Amino acid sequence: MKKQLLNALLFCIIPGLLPFSGEPHIVGKVQWILGGAVGMQPMDYFDTLLHGSPFIYLIIVLVKWGRTDFKLNA
Template identity: 50%
Template sequence: MNIKRNILLALIASLTLGLAPFHPEPHIWGKIKWIAGGGHGMGLMDYWDTFMHGATMDNSGIFHIYISNKKF
């Protein structure tokens, strides 16, 4: 039961913190498109912001890999 709760918490944190703000498009999606388009006009703070929004999703993925490899 504890593992299911932890997985749910990691998923909710990943979706809410990684994608916020949601309107008109998820923030991380806009940053990824900006970088893919060449990143013209991006400053250091924009790259840091992209890293921080992506870190929640990376941590969630690492958590899921750890849980799936753990023997019960």
């Protein structure tokens, strides 16, 4: 399970936070959506999903890790 967590973290750091100079792309997309998503095209939503998928994967791994750890300690 630790290997999956490490992979998820690397997956978030490397492709999830691109570009490294300036603001990460996913941050700009989320701000755009929270601001009302005025002018967003279907490609922009797909791009948000693409850049957000590493973080979704990290959440899934953390939930699985927490459930496994909880079952072992119960």
